[in-house]
Amino acid sequence: MNTVAIDTAPAEPRKFLCLEEAHPHNGTLLGFWLYLMSDCFIFASLFACNAVLGTSYAGGPTGHDVFDLPGLAVNTALLLISSVTFGFAMLEMARQRKRAVLVWLAVSGLLAAAFVGLEIHEFVTMIAAGAGPDRSAFLSSFFALVGTHGLHVSVGILWLIVLMFQLGKHGFTEANRRRLFCLSMFWHFLDLVWIGVFSYVYLVGVLR
Amino acid sequence: MSHPSPSVHDHGTSHDAGHDTMHAGHGSLRSYLTGFVLAAVLTIIPFWLVMGHVIASPQTTILIVLGLAAVQIVVHMIYFLHLDTKSENGWNMLAFMFTLVLVVIVLGASVWVMYNENANMMPMSPQYIHHKQGA
Numbered sequence: 251m252n253t254v255a256i257d258t259a260p261a262e263p264r265k266f267l268c269l270e271e272a273h274p275h276n277g278t279l280l281g282f283w284l285y286l287m288s289d290c291f292i293f294a295s296l297f298a299c300n301a302v303l304g305t306s307y308a309g310g311p312t313g314h315d316v317f318d319l320p321g322l323a324v325n326t327a328l329l330l331i332s333s334v335t336f337g338f339a340m341l342e343m344a345r346q347r348k349r350a351v352l353v354w355l356a357v358s359g360l361l362a363a364a365f366v367g368l369e370i371h372e373f374v375t376m377i378a379a380g381a382g383p384d385r386s387a388f389l390s391s392f393f394a395l396v397g398t399h400g401l402h403v404s405v406g407i408l409w410l411i412v413l414m415f416q417l418g419k420h421g422f423t424e425a426n427r428r429r430l431f432c433l434s435m436f437w438h439f440l441d442l443v444w445i446g447v448f449s450y451v452y453l454v455g456v457l458r
Numbered sequence: 459m460s461h462p463s464p465s466v467h468d469h470g471t472s473h474d475a476g477h478d479t480m481h482a483g484h485g486s487l488r489s490y491l492t493g494f495v496l497a498a499v500l501t502i503i504p505f506w507l508v509m510g511h512v513i514a515s516p517q518t519t520i521l522i523v524l525g526l527a528a529v530q531i532v533v534h535m536i537y538f539l540h541l542d543t544k545s546e547n548g549w550n551m552l553a554f555m556f557t558l559v560l561v562v563i564v565l566g567a568s569v570w571v572m573y574n575e576n577a578n579m580m581p582m583s584p585q586y587i588h589h590k591q592g593a
Contacts (some may be wrong), residue, residue, distance in 0.1 A: 438539045
């Protein structure tokens with residue numbers, strides 16, 4: 251029916267100022283940094299929740315009743331040391347020493363696993379004592395924030411294990427180096443978020 | 459990772475090739491250890507303040523704890539995440555500053571608005587009555 255032919259060819263060749271967009275040299279690392287910044291925003295929202303709801307106890311337990319500060323100190327130390335040992339792994343990678351990298355990664359992973367284990371133990375103890383996330387708005391916001399952080403650490407451990415296998419099998423390929431840099435940023439970032447958690451949620455939560 | 463087009467090399471202005479492909483995350487043993495010592499000190503002080511009941515006023519303690527946390531976040535940024543104005547030609551820092559502005563708005567505005575809500579609109583909540591009776 252339609253017999254009108256549309257001439258799609260441009261009248262003259264198009265001119266572009268540049269043939270393609272300039273790519274940043276470390277596209278993946280910058281992109282991963284942007285992801286971390288958006289993750290930062292998720293945590294900021296959860297922190298805002300905790301700030302607003304942190305004193306809505308609904309007649310239930312307060313932070314002073316449920317928080318175990320010596321246990322928190324152990325957890326904080328585990329995560330901080332894990333961050334530093336991951337840094338050591340990155341230094342060994344710069345020196346191309348695969349075995350040392352794997353050892354430091356394993357140490358970091360075990361420390362983080364101990365952190366998650368202690369956190370799960372804390373959660374189970376709290377829930378058994380009737381201070382679960384359904385008890386009050388304060389506890390809901392607490393479990394949401396600390397649980398989200400713990401979930402991030404758990405996923406980080408999974409990522410670490412996968413990367414250790416990749417590294418053991420393929421060595422320091424370009425892809426593996428890039429992945430390790432990303433995981434390194436992720437690892438340090440989670441330690442950074444934990445500063446906010448232990449300072450604001452726990453220490454300030456005990457006081458207010 | 460490295461783009462096959464020749465234009466890639468045009469904007470690698472400051473670094474030597476092979477080194478700049480993985481700029482982020484570079485540190486030294488000294489920077490990690492410095493960061494660790496600073497972070498440990500900045501962690502121990504707030505724990506000591508809260509667990510030892512060093513300062514009588516909770517408000518003062520809260521302010522100090524939050525201030526130390528802010529300092530420790532900066533320490534982590536510099537010594538562990540190696541954030542500086544040069545990494546990724548400054549894009550990392552720019553993205554960070556943008557996030558910081560948004561985070562401050564979200565946190566500050568939430569707390570501000572909800573504090574006023576609590577103060578002005580819920581005088582009969584059970585907590586309030588409980589608080590009044592306790593006072």
